[in-house]
Amino acid sequence: MPRCLTSRTHLLGIAALALTAFWGCGDNGSSETPDREPIVLEVSAHEYYFLAAETITAGPTTLLFKNEGQEDHEMALVQLDGVSTEEFHGRWHQEGLVSALESTNERAYLEAIGPGETGQMEADLEDGEYVFICQTPTPDGTPHGDKGMTKVLTVTSE
Numbered sequence: 001m002p003r004c005l006t007s008r009t010h011l012l013g014i015a016a017l018a019l020t021a022f023w024g025c026g027d028n029g030s031s032e033t034p035d036r037e038p039i040v041l042e043v044s045a046h047e048y049y050f051l052a053a054e055t056i057t058a059g060p061t062t063l064l065f066k067n068e069g070q071e072d073h074e075m076a077l078v079q080l081d082g083v084s085t086e087e088f089h090g091r092w093h094q095e096g097l098v099s100a101l102e103s104t105n106e107r108a109y110l111e112a113i114g115p116g117e118t119g120q121m122e123a124d125l126e127d128g129e130y131v132f133i134c135q136t137p138t139p140d141g142t143p144h145g146d147k148g149m150t151k152v153l154t155v156t157s158e
């Protein structure tokens, strides 16, 4: 019995080592996201716009969302997939947001928070073009994004 237990433990140890080696190799192989501490990206919401940095470097990112406006605001961060920011906004205006979002991948979403509140989440961002969008409705029912509440973010590899 004790011998059986020992060999099983040993096998688990080898499996763990093999896994470590595998993932370690994978990390070194792709340099999509630099190995660094998460950077903090502050994003504030107002009527009806976002304030945030224009450009950040790729990698782990802490999104710190602050509602500095008078209405509720949410924050969706989508990565454009094969379209420029101009094409994305053009498609939004011509065909609607649902159609425009087909050429994006959502990377982060924080649900609506009230005035003075904050929200936070982690995202691992690869280089590319991104857009912040708020679709919380105004009192008359218009989504904030349709009032211009979007912002382009460029994530660079250097």
Ligand SMILES: [Cu+2]
Residues within 6 Å of the ligand: 045, 048, 072, 073, 074, 134, 135, 136, 144, 149
């Ligand atoms: Cu909003």
